[in-house]
Amino acid sequence: MSEQHLTMQILHREGLSRIGRFKTAHGFVDTPNIMPVINPNLKTLPIETMKKLGTQAIITNSYIIRRNADLKEEALRKGLHGLIGFDGTIMTDSGTFQSYVYGDVEFRNRDTVDFQIEIKSDISTILDIFSTPADSHEKAYNAVKETHSRFLEIEDVADRYNVSGPIQGSIYNDLRRKSARLMSNTMASYLPVGGVVPLLEQYKYSKLVDIILESKLNSDFSKPIHLFGGGHPMFMGMAVLLGIDMFDSASYVKYARDDRLLYTDGTRYLPDIAELPYWSPLNNRFSIREIKGMESKERFSILAEHNLFAIFQELSEIRERIRENTLWQYVESKSRAHPSLYAAFRRILTYSKRIEPYFELYRKSPLFHFGSETNRSPYGVRLKKMEPEKGTYFTLSSREWSPARLSHDFIKNVYEKSRGTFCINWSGLKIPVEMEEAYPVEQVIQREERESSTPGFDRNYGFEKIRDFNLEKVRMIADFQFGSGTGLKMFTDDCEISISRNTGRIRTISKSGTILATMRAHDGFLGLTFEGGLKLHEISEGVKNRVMVTDESAQFNSQGKSVFFRFIVKLDRNILPLNDVLVVDPQDRLVAVGRALVSGKEMSMYKDGVAVSINHHVK
Ligand code: GUN
Numbered sequence: 001m002s003e004q005h006l007t008m009q010i011l012h013r014e015g016l017s018r019i020g021r022f023k024t025a026h027g028f029v030d031t032p033n034i035m036p037v038i039n040p041n042l043k044t045l046p047i048e049t050m051k052k053l054g055t056q057a058i059i060t061n062s063y064i065i066r067r068n069a070d071l072k073e074e075a076l077r078k079g080l081h082g083l084i085g086f087d088g089t090i091m092t093d094s095g096t097f098q099s100y101v102y103g104d105v106e107f108r109n110r111d112t113v114d115f116q117i118e119i120k121s122d123i124s125t126i127l128d129i130f131s132t133p134a135d136s137h138e139k140a141y142n143a144v145k146e147t148h149s150r151f152l153e154i155e156d157v158a159d160r161y162n163v164s165g166p167i168q169g170s171i172y173n174d175l176r177r178k179s180a181r182l183m184s185n186t187m188a189s190y191l192p193v194g195g196v197v198p199l200l201e202q203y204k205y206s207k208l209v210d211i212i213l214e215s216k217l218n219s220d221f222s223k224p225i226h227l228f229g230g231g232h233p234m235f236m237g238m239a240v241l242l243g244i245d246m247f248d249s250a251s252y253v254k255y256a257r258d259d260r261l262l263y264t265d266g267t268r269y270l271p272d273i274a275e276l277p278y279w280s281p282l283n284n285r286f287s288i289r290e291i292k293g294m295e296s297k298e299r300f301s302i303l304a305e306h307n308l309f310a311i312f313q314e315l316s317e318i319r320e321r322i323r324e325n326t327l328w329q330y331v332e333s334k335s336r337a338h339p340s341l342y343a344a345f346r347r348i349l350t351y352s353k354r355i356e357p358y359f360e361l362y363r364k365s366p367l368f369h370f371g372s373e374t375n376r377s378p379y380g381v382r383l384k385k386m387e388p389e390k391g392t393y394f395t396l397s398s399r400e401w402s403p404a405r406l407s408h409d410f411i412k413n414v415y416e417k418s419r420g421t422f423c424i425n426w427s428g429l430k431i432p433v434e435m436e437e438a439y440p441v442e443q444v445i446q447r448e449e450r451e452s453s454t455p456g457f458d459r460n461y462g463f464e465k466i467r468d469f470n471l472e473k474v475r476m477i478a479d480f481q482f483g484s485g486t487g488l489k490m491f492t493d494d495c496e497i498s499i500s501r502n503t504g505r506i507r508t509i510s511k512s513g514t515i516l517a518t519m520r521a522h523d524g525f526l527g528l529t530f531e532g533g534l535k536l537h538e539i540s541e542g543v544k545n546r547v548m549v550t551d552e553s554a555q556f557n558s559q560g561k562s563v564f565f566r567f568i569v570k571l572d573r574n575i576l577p578l579n580d581v582l583v584v585d586p587q588d589r590l591v592a593v594g595r596a597l598v599s600g601k602e603m604s605m606y607k608d609g610v611a612v613s614i615n616h617h618v619k
Helices: 047-053 062-067 069-078 080-084 096-102 109-118 137-153 173-184 197-201 205-217 233-241 251-257 288-293 296-323 327-337 339-349 352-358 378-384 408-413 469-482 486-490 530-539 551-557
Strands: 009-014 017-024 027-031 033-038 057-061 089-093 191-193 225-227 246-249 260-263 266-269 393-395 421-426 429-432 496-499 506-511 514-519 526-528 546-549 568-571 580-584 590-596 610-617
Touching: 009 296, 017 296, 027 033, 033 296, 047 296, 057 062, 057 080, 062 069, 062 089, 062 109, 069 080, 080 089, 109 137, 137 173, 173 191, 173 205, 191 205, 197 205, 205 225, 205 233, 205 339, 205 352, 233 296, 233 327, 233 339, 251 260, 251 296, 260 296, 288 296, 296 327, 327 339, 339 352, 352 378, 378 429, 393 429, 469 486, 469 496, 469 506, 469 514, 469 526, 486 530, 514 530, 526 530, 526 580, 526 610, 530 580, 530 590, 530 610, 546 551, 551 580, 551 590, 551 610, 580 610
Parallel strands: 033 057, 033 246, 057 089, 191 225, 225 246, 393 421, 546 580
Antiparallel strands: 009 017, 017 027, 260 266, 421 429, 496 506, 506 514, 514 526, 546 568, 580 590, 590 610
């Protein structure tokens, strides 16, 4: 990709969702965001009103402009921005959707893209082939191949300008996967997921989960992912949770035309409502009676304003949720707004194993645990990896454990006098007690009435202390963070553990007077010192826990400066976001330890920004 191309810069994240920004010739676009659709023939809302509501980018159709002699002439003379009267980012679509609705269009791919470039579109679109959900696998496969060829046909232009390459593939997961990979490997700097409008209109959200995830997980994360036509606020949170950055929508206009008002979790018909919602921008300007009595043109325009406001309001909430790391919870609670959303939420749970590697080691927010459904979420699936084999453990009752408190009596009189495996029971998920402080075990918020069963073990366990709970704890957490077996190798029996006098919690783990790791109070995980990094480096081989950087970068990193994506040579794909990693030079010599800001799966894709922030470096 060249310098002219837009790329995603990531500011905040939660799993696959992200707050980012990209830049075009007409400024920054903050994501997640929506491009309201503007039909150059009918200006529904004044541009000033749209800007006031928060519009940073719009999308319009180059096909409509080109077919109309006056619009075409004006666009060529003044440029697209002059024609529309908007100075922000303008993306253009190609006529693909018209060809889907009305049959063939009269223009060809090459001249369609050339025209968009000529009128100075910020992001142009090829004439892709819209596959419908009803298409056969064979037909959809041919459409994926043809869409890819059409991109290759204009790659010389895409080398210099931002051109979007839609991902097609109908309802077929293998084809979405293929299309996402093909389009990611072209010069396309922007990747819309196409062919989904019929599914969105029919509330087929479960199928959309498949389509979005197959597309996202197989695409280049440095490129914004757009959902073509996904502008109903009801589904936006879920789409963002699955990795969508951008939306476009004519829904604010389409619904207004039918006298429908958008709400963040559904739609209402104007004649049916008695009150305007309190948050509506129309409140205090018009009474509901006035609106109902308006002549249709005026009503259409103000309802469009209300609808666009509802969309921006939802986007603002979604962004706030990502910042506070509660988007998963938000989507989970919103999924009760409609049975199709609930079905889709349950479909997401079937992907938990695949999406778990993208979720941070810890979140700022607690884990809301609602029962076995939460156990199937990415954090539940992650904890499940620590579950002991059946029949080899004892479970604790609520007398021995409730969040953030494991009974002292149990530790001293049972745990440390036995060799048994003891687990906390979360609606069937068995979590080793040594994980009690690590996210999300301590940070869980559970239902009030916890089952208070009797413990499944007896208390007569000899008289001698035969192991140390704190040592077992740091070993277990090291296994969780750095791989099975590392705990025992890193923290041998001669380690010293210091305990905070104030909180009674572990503070540091040392060996022969040298601190190897500290235990963080907020998430219960280990933070490695440089010496701890050396130890981990010594016991782990290959790329495990490592980010290998160029010699030049290693020089900077060894002085405490961050690792930038572009200087990474090799890395461990299993790195979790926010986990500690070893930064090594091309000869595999440790230069620093730091915190990975994205997952190992994404790290090689980004071009701009920081991959690892350094905590400690070689002296
Ligand atoms: N608008 C809605 N869906 C699509 C699509 O699949 N491709 C293009 N180019 N535009 C769309």
